[in-house]
Structures are given as C-alpha cells and as structure tokens.
Amino acid sequence: MSEDSPTAVYLAIYIITFLIGFPNSALALYSCIYKILRKPIPIDIFMLNLAISDLIFLTFLPIKMKEAADNMVWNMPHFLCHFHLFVFFLPLYSSSLFLTAISAERYVCIAFPVKYKSPKRIIYTVPICVGIWVIVGVSFIFVYKAAYIDSKEVLTDPQTCYSNFTMEQLRELLPVRLSLAVVFFFLPLITCCFCYINFVYILLKRPLIKRHRKLRAIGLALGTLLVFAGSFAPLNISHLVGFIKKENPKWRMTALTLSTLNACYDPIIFFCISSEMRWVIKVCAKAFIQFYANLKG
Known part of the structure; x- marks a missing residue:
C-alpha cells in the first residue's frame, strides 16, 4: 500500500459502518427472533440469517479499523490475518445470497399467494439457509488455497495482509475471484x-393494496439495488477487471472498503419488511428524543 493511500477515509468508512450497522443489525436480530418465536414464516428466517451475517461482519470489523489505522501495515498476529479474511468475506458473500432469497420470497408471496401459504414452505427454508452458509464456506476454501498457493505467502516488509501476490498466486486467484463474482454478484x-x-x-396493478404497502415494496426493491450497486458492485467489478488485465487492480482496496457499507444499507430492507423493526425503531427514537430533551432541561 502506497503512502498516499486514503487510509483515513477507509478508517472513517469502517467506523461509520460500525456505528450505524451494529445497533440496527442487533435490533433486526431481536425483531426476527421475536417474530419467529410467535409464528415462524420463511421471510423471517431469511432475515434472521441476514442479520446474523451482518453481526458477524460487524463484530470483527474493528480488525479492519486497526489495519487502516496502521496505514494498512499488518501489526497484528499473522494467524489473525487468515481469520479476519474468513469473517470478512463469509458474511459479505452470504449477504448477497440471503438478499436474493428474500427477493424470491417476496415475489412468490405476491405472485403465488396460495402456494406461499402452504405450511410446507417453512420446512424448505431452513435447508436453504444451511445450504447458503455451506456454499459460501466451501467457496472461501478455494479462495484461500488460491491466495496462499505459494508457501512464501504475502509476507513483505512492511508486512501486509492479502494485498501483495506473486504471479503464481494471481494465476490461481484471478479465475477464482471471477467465479465468485458470477455466483455471488x-x-x-x-x-x-x-x-x-x-x-x-403486480402490487401496482392491484388497487385494493394500500399505498403505504406499495411504497414499502418500492423501498425494499430500491434498498436491495442500493446494496448491490453501492456495496457489492465495485468489488466484483474489480474481480472482472483483474481477470481481464491479469493483475490485482490498484483500486481494489477502495472497492473492498466500499463493500463494508453493505451493513449500513441492510437496515433499509429490515425496515421495509418488518413491522416489528419499524416499531422498535420508533420506540428507540422516542426514547432518544426524550433523553435529549431531559439533558437540555
């Protein structure tokens, strides 16, 4: 990483993502568990897994903060480099698949309402979620093997983590990255x-459906596209460009940093789908306003 790299910007993005994403993901997790304990439906199980994915990502995001604070020099134990790659990319790729599952669930709900109400649907949901976690986990194994095919790995002076690669590593890694972009983006x-x-x-064609529900549906669609366009797209485009040019793009670190904003955008999706999430946010907002008013008084 060159000395003029905007590491301060990276650190700021990580901090903002953590401050916005963690409390909202925790609220989403609580609302999903609350709904599932009352009456489980497929959409709630998908949302629960998305919330868990975000929380795993956010819990270990301080590792990236430390790396950015050290100007991208890896001053932590080397084994932590391997671990942080796993907890960074696993939730990132699983989120795209859970968002896809949620979109398919919403479509089936409105297009095939009779089939959607079938009690058997809940039976299929859990294996789908388990399958998503397994697919992402297995995919990461291929990435890890390709990145560290050379026994000398990426140790440099100063030491970095997953940023400098030998030509042999790139020959193995770039096709794997392209495959990930196709499958997960x-x-x-x-x-x-x-x-x-x-x-x-379909919603807009039905006059009996209330306007606020239509607006939430549009917000859900736009929120999901925002996640893909603003968070997932830069990183996966870097995979495509890297494969074409046979190199590790210099701007890939910036794309990787933007992908962390995924945890900031997901609360939009939770808000549009879950009435419990909206209720919890309203209660928290009122409590915060009351607390602020008491401080001023």
Whole structure:
C-alpha cells in the first residue's frame, strides 16, 4: 500500500459502518427472533440469517479499523490475518445470497399467494439457509488455497495482509475471484431485478393494496439495488477487471472498503419488511428524543 493511500477515509468508512450497522443489525436480530418465536414464516428466517451475517461482519470489523489505522501495515498476529479474511468475506458473500432469497420470497408471496401459504414452505427454508452458509464456506476454501498457493505467502516488509501476490498466486486467484463474482454478484443481481420488478409491477396493478404497502415494496426493491450497486458492485467489478488485465487492480482496496457499507444499507430492507423493526425503531427514537430533551432541561 502506497503512502498516499486514503487510509483515513477507509478508517472513517469502517467506523461509520460500525456505528450505524451494529445497533440496527442487533435490533433486526431481536425483531426476527421475536417474530419467529410467535409464528415462524420463511421471510423471517431469511432475515434472521441476514442479520446474523451482518453481526458477524460487524463484530470483527474493528480488525479492519486497526489495519487502516496502521496505514494498512499488518501489526497484528499473522494467524489473525487468515481469520479476519474468513469473517470478512463469509458474511459479505452470504449477504448477497440471503438478499436474493428474500427477493424470491417476496415475489412468490405476491405472485403465488396460495402456494406461499402452504405450511410446507417453512420446512424448505431452513435447508436453504444451511445450504447458503455451506456454499459460501466451501467457496472461501478455494479462495484461500488460491491466495496462499505459494508457501512464501504475502509476507513483505512492511508486512501486509492479502494485498501483495506473486504471479503464481494471481494465476490461481484471478479465475477464482471471477467465479465468485458470477455466483455471488451477477447471478443474484439478475435474480433480484427479475423478482422485484415483477413484485412491484403486480402490487401496482392491484388497487385494493394500500399505498403505504406499495411504497414499502418500492423501498425494499430500491434498498436491495442500493446494496448491490453501492456495496457489492465495485468489488466484483474489480474481480472482472483483474481477470481481464491479469493483475490485482490498484483500486481494489477502495472497492473492498466500499463493500463494508453493505451493513449500513441492510437496515433499509429490515425496515421495509418488518413491522416489528419499524416499531422498535420508533420506540428507540422516542426514547432518544426524550433523553435529549431531559439533558437540555
């Protein structure tokens, strides 16, 4: 990493993501558990897994903060480099698949209401969630093996983590990255666009559906596209560019940093879907306003 890299900007993005994402993800987790304990439905289970994914990511985000604060020099134990790669990329890729599952669930709900009410649907949801975690975990193994095929790994002076690669490593890593972009970004993006375009179209055609529900549906679609465009797109485009140019793009670190904003955008999706989440946010907002008023008084 060069000395003129905007590490202060990276650190600021990590801190903002943590401050916004962690409390909202915790609230989302609470509301999902509350709903599932009352009456579990497939959408709540998908949202629960998305909240868990975000919380795993945010819990270990301080490691990235430390790295950015040290100007991208890895001053922590070397084994922590391998661990932080796992807890950083695993939630990142699982989030895209859970968002896709949520979009498909919303589409099925409105397009096939009779099938959606079938009690058997809840039975299929748990294996789907387990399958998503397994797919992402197995995919990370291939990335790890490709990145560290050379026994000398990426040790440099000053030492960095997952930023400098030998040509042999890049020959193995770049095709794997492209595969990840296809499986965890391009295909999910196409699926989400198809599901939400039809979801919103069907809702708008039904005059009996209330206006606020239609607005939430539009907000849900836009929120999901915001996650893909603002968070996932830069990183996965870097995978495509890197494969074409046979190099590790210099701007990949910036793209990687932008991907962390995923945890800031997901609360929009929770808010649009969950009435409990909206209620909890209102209660917390009123409590904060009352606390602030008492301080001024």
